[in-house]
Each structure stands twice: as C-alpha cells, then as structure tokens.
Amino acid sequence: MNKKRILLIASYDGSLISFRGDFIKHLIANQFEVFAAAPNFKEKVSRQLKEMGAKPIEYKLQRTGLNPFKDFGTIMELKSIIKNNKIDLVFPYTVKPVIYGSIASNLNKTSVISLITGLGYTFSGVTTKAKLLQWLNEILYKFSIRKNKIIVFQNKDDHELFLNRKIIAKSQKVEFVSGSGVNLNEYKFLKKKVKEEVSFLLVARLIKEKGISLYMEAATILKKKYPKVEFHLIGPIESAPTAITEDEINDLHNKNIINYHGLQKNIAEHLHQRDVFVLPSYYREGLPRTNLEACACGNPIITTDSVGCRESVKHGINGLLIEPRNLNALINAMEFFITHPEKIIEMGENSRKYAEERFDVNIINSNLLSFINQTLSN
Numbered sequence: 001m002n003k004k005r006i007l008l009i010a011s012y013d014g015s016l017i018s019f020r021g022d023f024i025k026h027l028i029a030n031q032f033e034v035f036a037a038a039p040n041f042k043e044k045v046s047r048q049l050k051e052m053g054a055k056p057i058e059y060k061l062q063r064t065g066l067n068p069f070k071d072f073g074t075i076m077e078l079k080s081i082i083k084n085n086k087i088d089l090v091f092p093y094t095v096k097p098v099i100y101g102s103i104a105s106n107l108n109k110t111s112v113i114s115l116i117t118g119l120g121y122t123f124s125g126v127t128t129k130a131k132l133l134q135w136l137n138e139i140l141y142k143f144s145i146r147k148n149k150i151i152v153f154q155n156k157d158d159h160e161l162f163l164n165r166k167i168i169a170k171s172q173k174v175e176f177v178s179g180s181g182v183n184l185n186e187y188k189f190l191k192k193k194v195k196e197e198v199s200f201l202l203v204a205r206l207i208k209e210k211g212i213s214l215y216m217e218a219a220t221i222l223k224k225k226y227p228k229v230e231f232h233l234i235g236p237i238e239s240a241p242t243a244i245t246e247d248e249i250n251d252l253h254n255k256n257i258i259n260y261h262g263l264q265k266n267i268a269e270h271l272h273q274r275d276v277f278v279l280p281s282y283y284r285e286g287l288p289r290t291n292l293e294a295c296a297c298g299n300p301i302i303t304t305d306s307v308g309c310r311e312s313v314k315h316g317i318n319g320l321l322i323e324p325r326n327l328n329a330l331i332n333a334m335e336f337f338i339t340h341p342e343k344i345i346e347m348g349e350n351s352r353k354y355a356e357e358r359f360d361v362n363i364i365n366s367n368l369l370s371f372i373n374q375t376l377s378n
Contacts, residue, residue: 194345
C-alpha cells in the first residue's frame, strides 16, 4: 500500500523540531510519508528531520514585511513542491505558511488542514501599522482558507474573531486543539518546596507585547520591598520595532534586579529551579508553549486573562489570571506568592494535573491525526 504524503509548511525551520517534532514522529509511526518545508534550513535541523524519517524541503519566504513579487514567487514555489512531490495533504501553520500554502494547495486542488497558532502582532491593534496589517491579512485569509478542509484553532477567541470578521463562513469545518502540546517525558514534574524567598521566571521573546516591560517594572518595585526575591528572564535580544533594548535589560541585570540568562535551551531545568512562571502577555497568543511547559514542570502560572493565555490557567487553582497591561495587578499577583509560599506547592501540583489532562502532546497529536485521517478518507 502506498503511503499518504503529508507536507508540513513552516516559516521557521527550528519550529519543525521544537513545536512539531513529536507530531512528525507520530505521523511517520502511523505510516505517513512526511515532507517538511521551511526557508533557510540549518544543517542541524535538516539532519534531525532526516533522522526522524522526514524529508526537508527548502523554499524562499520573506518572513517579515510584504513584497507582492516575492510573495507571489513563494506561492508558485510551494505549488511546484506540492505537485512534484505528489502531496496528498498540506498542513501549514503560522500566518504566511497558512495563507501562501493554502493558495498553492488550492491551485493544485490538494486538501489542506490549516493550523491557526495565534494571530500575534498583526491582530494586536497596538499600532497603526498593526491595524493596517490586520486589514490586509483579513483579506488574504478570506481569499486563501475558504476552501480548506479543516481549520484548526488553538483557542475559541480566534475562531470567534474569524467568524465576526467574516474571514470564514459559519459552515466552514473547524476543530480545536490545546496548543502544540508538551512532551511530559521531557518536561517532568518536580514538586516545589517552601523556600524562604520566592523566585519568578519569564521566558519569551523580548518584545513589549509579551509583557516584558511590565515584568521589569514589577521586579524593580518588588525588589525594594523584598530584596531576597529573585526575578529571572530568558529570551533572545530582538530587532523588532517593539523590542526591549539590550541596554534596558543589562541595566536591571547589573543592578541585581533582573537575572538575565539570554537565550537558553534547557528550559525545563530553569523551570525546576524557579517557583512561579510569569507571562503578562497582551500579544495575540494561540496558546503559549512556555505556559504549557511550566504547567508540565509543576510551576504555578501568572498570566493575563487574554486570548490564548487564559486557556492555560484555572484561576486560583493552578495560577492567577490578571488584567492585561495592568502593572498593579501583576505586582499584586506576584506578591500573593511571596506572602503565601505554601500556595506554590498546591498550585504547582494542580498545574501538572492540568497538563496531563489537557496539554499532553500525545493527546494533541492523536487529535490532529484523526482530523487528517477523516479528511483523507473523505
């Protein structure tokens, strides 16, 4: 029997390993032939995919900005990749791969299941540029995904937005998954201990929309009142318009207010060393992977009652939900754990239970596989 051929389309090669690696292994174990497309493959990523049994394919993509000529070239290149490799089903994720991959697939009359992993900066509405890009992306989404077999969302809010803006019709088939999932064997549970001083950790892209400035302000204020409390930050320095500057971070690091660790790969180890995970994001998240990892490791979570983020916390059970962009709410939530350290153990255990119930990567991948089998059988 010939294996069905699936093409995953990503905008960043590393995500095929960190976010979709377990999914690719799951597909291959279920007798699918997997092709993985991304721009600018690094040799290490390409080798890892081949070792899994997948076939990496490089394509050209302008990850930021809009250039009609380059973007049209991307669509035609993806069209050729789909046709030449006799792909049975295309699975794109993130904004540009979903839009361009869907158009290319429709030109080939190839089935598509698209995954909406969050709408990010474009739909945040925080700047005039973001509002303009939102208008443009709405048009592109309408044009590209209406014929897709299934649109998979990571939260109900994004689905509602797509319906309200008439990006998709009410008759469009949609499904939901709880993020990309987390491998519970890699992110093991470690029970917290009551310590004299609490430590906090934020892991994210260092842009304002992720709440980095709020975290830095809260740390500055709380450090004066609780000198022994620790505030840790992990993430790479960005070049985005709303990026936090290296000077800002180094200033707080040199004053011993923030412990800045730069870019780290051993996130589970850092989560085990720290007590409470914080993500005060007002970015339009899908379902933040870092929140899921914190759940799995047994950290209580402070995050915003906003799109995507709220999905990871049961307020008062495994963490606290706060109002977006509200500095006082963030300070109060952090101070709650400083003054009630026993709650860290209780809520941390509840985080792990929640991860096992909802965010286990095996649950997510089984759901995605059922959507694929359903589509191919029809």
